[in-house]
Amino acid sequence: MAHPTQLGFQDAASPIMEELLHFHDHALMIVFLISTFVLYIIIAMVTTKLTNSYILDSQEIEIIWTVLPAIILILIALPSLRILYLMDEINNPHLTVKAVGHQWYWSYEYTDYKDLAFDSYMIPTQDLAPGQFRLLEADHRMVVPVESPVRMLITADDVLHSWAVPSLGIKMDAVPGRLNQAALVASRPGVFYGQCSEICGANHSFMPIVVEAVPLQHFESWSSLMLEDS
Structure with a gap:
């Protein structure tokens, strides 16, 4: 950060x-x-x-x-x-996540799981908890396992967006009607923030990206809990 x-x-x-x-x-x-x-x-x-x-x-x-x-x-x-x-280069990815840009939020689909998908909206300033970052926190984080190759499939539903997380060295345009592919490997646990890097409309600056990298066993627990709630 x-x-x-x-x-x-x-x-x-x-x-x-x-x-x-x-x-x-x-x-x-x-x-x-x-x-x-x-x-x-x-x-x-x-x-x-x-x-x-x-x-x-x-x-x-x-x-x-x-x-x-x-x-x-x-x-x-x-x-x-x-x-x-x-x-x-994306060799033998352990996980595939599809990120879809909307005006003005992101949705994520874990394509290796049948029903694991959710929308990720920015938390309004008045709802932030102590220690959270204004304009960067999302109500649902994209969770990935540490040291596991992840294939990111990035697209958009309406206009051009751009999925960018500086700490992870990834920035890929989200183009309607097209799937762009990028590799993501988190080398350490943590929470990494990004934002849409394409001017996509009035609320362009209000669609943050939050990636949380956790150990594999924590990821499995999180995915099981998300599948139960879906």
Whole structure:
């Protein structure tokens, strides 16, 4: 969960988010080095009259500023493509959950269970219990087992939505008439918050996402209780 005056991302709660954080640091360091080098060149040109004929007409300099950007792009593109393919890999999922966006709430269907489905609405501010987060709490949380691959099927019933949970490194558009697929693996127990990340109408900011990751035995107890109540 983010906190006031926080700098940087939320703590990673999935292997994919850990990879994204590493890639962010990798790309940021490259940007820092490029910015430092360009700043040095500008200062040198202003203070030491670096713009001599050698710099302006050197064949070696032209080769360097052609080859070096290509190398930098490769250093950014290769890890980026690796993470992109990792995000699409879903091998032997233990559970499948279908998330459907509505104006303005989410509904969840556990397709491996016959009757396990429910709607998830935001809890109004006046009904919040002490310690709950305004605009982020939902009356029914999506519960998943820890360290278990989950296949998320994401769609919408009316307009475009986007199912996004930053701590888990997942953001997938919910498109009416189309099923999008994403992988979700929670690496530690906890409650992780997200929101619709597509401007979907007047109450766009009032359809939060709450994912609760629990040990497998707790998930089995929760699913049995939900099936009894349905």
